Amino acid sequence: MAAWSERLAGVRGVLLDISGVLLDGGKDGGVPIPGSVEALARLKRSQLKVRFCTNESQVSRKDLVGLLRHMGFDISEGEVTSPAPAACLVLKERGLRPHLLVSDGVRSEFHRIDTSKPNCVVIADAGESFSYQNVNKAFQVLMELENPVLISLGKGRYYKQTSGLMLDVGAYMKALEYACGIEAQVVGKPAPEFFQSALREMGLEAHEAQ
Amino acid sequence: MAAWSERLAGVRGVLLDISGVLLDGGKDGGVPIPGSVEALARLKRSQLKVRFCTNESQVSRKDLVGLLRHMGFDISEGEVTSPAPAACLVLKERGLRPHLLVSDGVRSEFHRIDTSKPNCVVIADAGESFSYQNVNKAFQVLMELENPVLISLGKGRYYKQTSGLMLDVGAYMKALEYACGIEAQVVGKPAPEFFQSALREMGLEAHEAQ
Structure with a gap:
């Protein structure tokens, strides 16, 4: 315990990934990693601030949190930093209207974004929606832009599903x-801006988080 | 004519591309470029050796030549250097058994190749066959190999079709x-070995061809 106390000296919060930390098995729902539900509950009872930082881009934050809560995790939508909402901020700031190459599961994250006359393309983990036709359409949109x-x-x-590795x-x-x-411009890990936005939402500096 | 004679001094043969030289419009069949049928006929009547060197990999050489002959071009299968037959030679030489990520149109080129227990992946222009499932299967095969x-x-x-640009x-x-x-190892243009095999089939050295 002493060793942990030393390592955590000055640490006021923790950023947790979801896949591989809370869940195993990936995007077909996955299963809780043994002990993770209780570990999160203990973290929440501690003095530490807790935030979740995920690259999940195939389902909306709402659906992801719904699934995790169903599994027993103490988590709410507002505690999750994920790429789609971060991308929406970038799009608004820069006046960008995206053509979306995304799965249906995450499309709702963009419902307040103007997608008419696209002047950019947003690509997410789209799984089966990465058909030749869909990928080619995104390509054509890009090629028409100055x-x-x-x-x-x-x-x-790639990521791991119970059925095997997935692109x-x-x-x-x-x-x-x-x-x-x-x-491409990457929104999500490993972009430093993405971690910084998660820290900002926790009200912490980088050296205060683990 | 004098200028042409000078430029062609020492030249004993010509290597012609097909798409963009004989045909316009690409893989949906395409249309002959105006004057190209007659220009090829004149070349064939000259002292020059003629060979076709194409990266077409969505249809078999047989079907490609059938289409061109139907359009009036003087061309036979044995005059065409294309990547699929070249790849078959590489596969045989190296004892490779491919998993094929190719269109149905070109699959017949590989009918003499052992595709059991794949120890490599061959990828060609597969158009609509580039589904997520097919691309992911090729990925999984690669990841399972030592x-x-x-x-x-x-x-x-990309290439151009009448309907637009295509990946x-x-x-x-x-x-x-x-x-x-x-x-990846590229078989086809711009790999020097590919041009060299076309020259070898013409019985010419590089400086003798245009």
Whole structure:
């Protein structure tokens, strides 16, 4: 216990990932990692601030939190930093109207965003929605823009499901980058701005969080 | 004519692309470029050797030549260097058994290749066959190999169809490269070996061809 106290000296909050920390098995729902429900409950009872920082971009924050609560986790929507709401802030700040290459499960996050006459493309982990037709449509939108802007919600290579490894958004980001000769802007981990926004929402500085 | 004679001094043969040289409009069949049928006929009547060098990998050489002949071009299957037959030679030489991520139209090129227990992946321009499921299956095959080998038939970014720009094999090659952390081996243009095999089939050295 002494060792932990030393390591936690000055720490006022913790940022937790969800997949691999609370859940195992990935995007087909997944199962709680043994002990994680109770561990989170203990963290919540401590003096530490707790926030969740995930790259989940296939389902909305609301659905993700609903699933976690159903599994017994003490978590609310406002405690989660995820790429889709962060992307909405970027879109609004920069006057961008996205063509969305995303799964139906996360589309609701963008319901207040103007998607008419797109001047950028937002790509998320879209799973089966990464059909040739859908990916090609996003490509065509980018190629028609004078200044093509591609915003990618994370840049993961793949993730693990019970059925096996699954290609993540990063692979399709790379496909579009290559075809268009551009570089995507990543919203989500590992972008420093993403961690910073999570810290800001906790009211902490980087050295105060673990 | 004098200028042409000078430029062609020492030249004994010509390598012609098909898309953009004989045909316009790409893979939905396309239309002959005005004057190209007659220009090819004149070339064939000249002293020059003629060979076709294409990165077409969505249809078999047989079907491609059938289409061109139907349009009036003087062309036969044996005159065409294309990536699928070149890849078959590579596979045989190296004892590779491919998992094929290709369109149904080109699958017949591989009918003499052993595809059981794959120890590599061959990717071609697959159009609509680039579904998430198919691309992910190729990814899973690669990830299960101790030494993942990815052979790509060309690495084009996109091509033009009458309906618009279409993503080519290179985009999906990049997706798999990134997801697996590997580098593909390209069979087809711009690989020097591909041009060399076309020259070898003409019996010419590089400086003798245009």
